[in-house]
Amino acid sequence: MITKTKHALLALLFLTPSSLLFAAGNSTNEAEIDQLMQVSGLKHVIESFPQEIEAQIKQQQTSNPSTALSNEESKLLFSHFKSDIIYSSLKQHLSNKLDPQSLTTLLAMHDDPLMKRIITAEIVASSSKTEKEMVTFIDTLRHTPPPAARIKLIQQLDRAAMSTESVLYIMQMMILGMNEMMAGRDGEYSAAKRAQQQEMIANASRLLEGELRQQIVMSMHYIYRDFTDKELKHYITQLKREESQHYTWTAIEGIGIIILDAFKYGMKQLLQLRNARAV
Numbered sequence: 001m002i003t004k005t006k007h008a009l010l011a012l013l014f015l016t017p018s019s020l021l022f023a024a025g026n027s028t029n030e031a032e033i034d035q036l037m038q039v040s041g042l043k044h045v046i047e048s049f050p051q052e053i054e055a056q057i058k059q060q061q062t063s064n065p066s067t068a069l070s071n072e073e074s075k076l077l078f079s080h081f082k083s084d085i086i087y088s089s090l091k092q093h094l095s096n097k098l099d100p101q102s103l104t105t106l107l108a109m110h111d112d113p114l115m116k117r118i119i120t121a122e123i124v125a126s127s128s129k130t131e132k133e134m135v136t137f138i139d140t141l142r143h144t145p146p147p148a149a150r151i152k153l154i155q156q157l158d159r160a161a162m163s164t165e166s167v168l169y170i171m172q173m174m175i176l177g178m179n180e181m182m183a184g185r186d187g188e189y190s191a192a193k194r195a196q197q198q199e200m201i202a203n204a205s206r207l208l209e210g211e212l213r214q215q216i217v218m219s220m221h222y223i224y225r226d227f228t229d230k231e232l233k234h235y236i237t238q239l240k241r242e243e244s245q246h247y248t249w250t251a252i253e254g255i256g257i258i259i260l261d262a263f264k265y266g267m268k269q270l271l272q273l274r275n276a277r278a279v
Contacts, residue, residue, distance in 0.1 A: 032103055033091060039110045041119050042251075043087070045126070050081045072273075079269075080262040089261070093254035094247075102243050109238060114231055118224075125223040137222045146221060153232055154220050160239040163220070164213040166252045168205045173256040175201050177263030181270070 037043050098106075109115060124130060145151065158164055179197050224232060238244060 029095075029100060029103055032107060033095065036103065036107055036110065037087075037091065039107075039116075039119070041123050042090075044123055046087050046090070047083050048126075049086060050083055080265040086258055089258050090251075090254050093257060094250060097250045098247060102247070105243050106247070109244075114234065115238070118227065118235060121223060121226065125219075134219060134222045137225070138218045141218060141221055150221075150229065153229055153236075154217055154224070157224070157232060157236055157239075158213065158217050158220060160236045162245075162248055162252070164209065164216050166248075167212060167216065168209060169252055170256055170259065172201050172205055173259045177260045180260075181263045181267045 110119070125134065176197055179201075183197075227235075239248075
């Protein structure tokens with residue numbers, strides 16, 4: 001399940017750093033917000049995210065039928081995992097986090113020719129069409145490592161973009177949401193149960209972090225293979241700016257909230273369905 005979860009999340013988060021350098025403002029900045037979500041690649045991610053989520057949950061149904069959601073339960077969940085719902089919810093969440101000055105700064109950042117090239121490369125790398133090429137590239141990389149300076153640079157990029165941390169956080173929200181939905185289905189949902197699950201998921205994530213970070217860094221070597229060290233150093237500098245750091249995490253937080261809300265919606269629908277049948 002973790003492998004499938006990671007694969008689904010990479011489609012989202014390997015637009016990482018630039019696709020997460022989005023934010024929103026108040027209603028008077030709506031056009032600018034839409035523009036930023038477009039040029040940053042976020043809109044592209046949102047359009048494919050529901051399919052990735054559905055594929056991952058269906059994979060769980062196949063690999064572990066005893067704990068999987070039923071077809072009926074899955075339909076209730078997927079009814080809330082729609083691109084337009086995700087887009088509007090995330091936009092609203094971020095609208096409370098970015099002042100007009102920060103929005104202007106981020107739009108100017110994305111207008112840079114280098115940034116545009118990087119975003120294009122990230123979008124292309126997120127496509128399933130490049131998966132085979134990426135796997136081949138990484139396999140070659142294992143036998144012929146890049147220079148030490150390049151390895152260090154990519155590691156710095158992973159840290160500056162919070163790539164690994166982002167994947168882990170969203171993966172935690174997906175697992176927690178699914179567990180809560182199944183617990184609610186079985187009548188076992190409680191605050192104590194949720195706290196216990198959160199602790200278990202956090203502990204499991206810590207065990208996975210090293211391996212996941214290594215996999216992500218290897219993939220980043222592929223994504224940014226056509227960029228010079230100088231270009232990546234400039235990119236890292238941009239990512240370390242206070243505005244970028246703060247709103248990268250704000251974006252990840254917003255996505256996590258949306259995931260949990262979708263599962264809560266599904267759980268609520270399940271309870272209503274069960275109660276209706278009991279009458």
